[in-house]
Amino acid sequence: MNVTVLLFASLADRAGTRRIEIGYEPGDTVRSVCERVMEAHPALLSFKPALLYALNEEYVRPGDPVPPGATLALIPPVSGG
Amino acid sequence: MLIRVTGDPLDPAEAIASVGSPEAGAIGVFLGVVRNNNQGRAVDHLVYEAYDAMAERVMREIAEEARERFELIGCAVLHRTGRLEIGETSLLIAISSGHRAASFEGGHWLVNEIKKRVPVWKKEVWEDGEEWIEGPESLGKTRAGM
Numbered sequence: 001m002n003v004t005v006l007l008f009a010s011l012a013d014r015a016g017t018r019r020i021e022i023g024y025e026p027g028d029t030v031r032s033v034c035e036r037v038m039e040a041h042p043a044l045l046s047f048k049p050a051l052l053y054a055l056n057e058e059y060v061r062p063g064d065p066v067p068p069g070a071t072l073a074l075i076p077p078v079s080g081g
Numbered sequence: 082m083l084i085r086v087t088g089d090p091l092d093p094a095e096a097i098a099s100v101g102s103p104e105a106g107a108i109g110v111f112l113g114v115v116r117n118n119n120q121g122r123a124v125d126h127l128v129y130e131a132y133d134a135m136a137e138r139v140m141r142e143i144a145e146e147a148r149e150r151f152e153l154i155g156c157a158v159l160h161r162t163g164r165l166e167i168g169e170t171s172l173l174i175a176i177s178s179g180h181r182a183a184s185f186e187g188g189h190w191l192v193n194e195i196k197k198r199v200p201v202w203k204k205e206v207w208e209d210g211e212e213w214i215e216g217p218e219s220l221g222k223t224r225a226g227m
Contacts, residue, residue, distance in 0.1 A: 006132065008130060008132055008200070008202060009130055009202035009204070009213045010202075010213035010215075013213070050215070050221040050222060051221060052220055052221050054132070054135055054200070057132075057134055057135040057138050058135075058138075059198070073132055073135065073200070075132070075200050075221065076202065076213070076215065076221060077215035077216055077219035077220075077221035077222045078196070078197075078198065078199060078200055078201055078202060078216055078219040078220075078221065079196075079201070079202050079203045079213070079214040079215060079216035079219065080129070080131070080136075080160055080171075080172065080195055080196065080199045080200075080201030080202070080203065080216070081113050081171065081172050081192060081195055081196045081201075081216070
């Protein structure tokens with residue numbers, strides 16, 4: 001089972017992709033999945049301090065659990081309006 | 082409530098009609114439009130990107146909160162995505178209320194909340210380059226390391 005990670009805007013440009021499939025590991029949290037994404041894409045590390053996270057389209061905190069099959073979005077600072 | 086993220090042009094008349102009500106004494110309309118400059122640089126055009134499904138969900142949450150907080154009757158929030166030229170409308174808000182104060186205050190509050198937390202991003206494109214903008218009011222900037 002995988003976790004689907006979505007990237008947007010500056011993150012997607014930097015990673016060169018908008019979507020990453022990453023293997024689920026038991027006990028995964030937003031933080032642990034994000035760490036594996038950053039290991040695979042070190043260019044994204046500089047974005048980390050200002051990132052927000054959304055699990056299945058709802059904002060969550062770094063310590064929240066990520067179930068298998070979930071969609072985790074890494075949200076850089078928004079600039080709508 | 083009319084809530085929409087769309088690549089099509091935004092129509093104020095549609096939003097105004099959607100919040101009309103016999104109980105309304107005021108309808109407030111706000112348009113966010115594309116400006117030809119930012120921080121001293123000439124802007125050629127903007128490109129907006131959204132996490133569409135989540136953006137609509139968060140816009141709906143904000144609209145529902147505004148309706149309770151300001152006792153609004155109707156509330157419409159629409160955001161456009163894709164390439165926008167100078168003068169085009171990127172954000173359209175229409176709200177109706179019994180009296181005028183709520184339509185001004187509720188509209189102001191709505192725009193502020195949208196800028197904080199709706200997952201939409203804009204890229205400024207200049208004559209000689211481009212850059213994704215990080216909104217100074219965004220939660221990511223104001224609560225870095227949450």
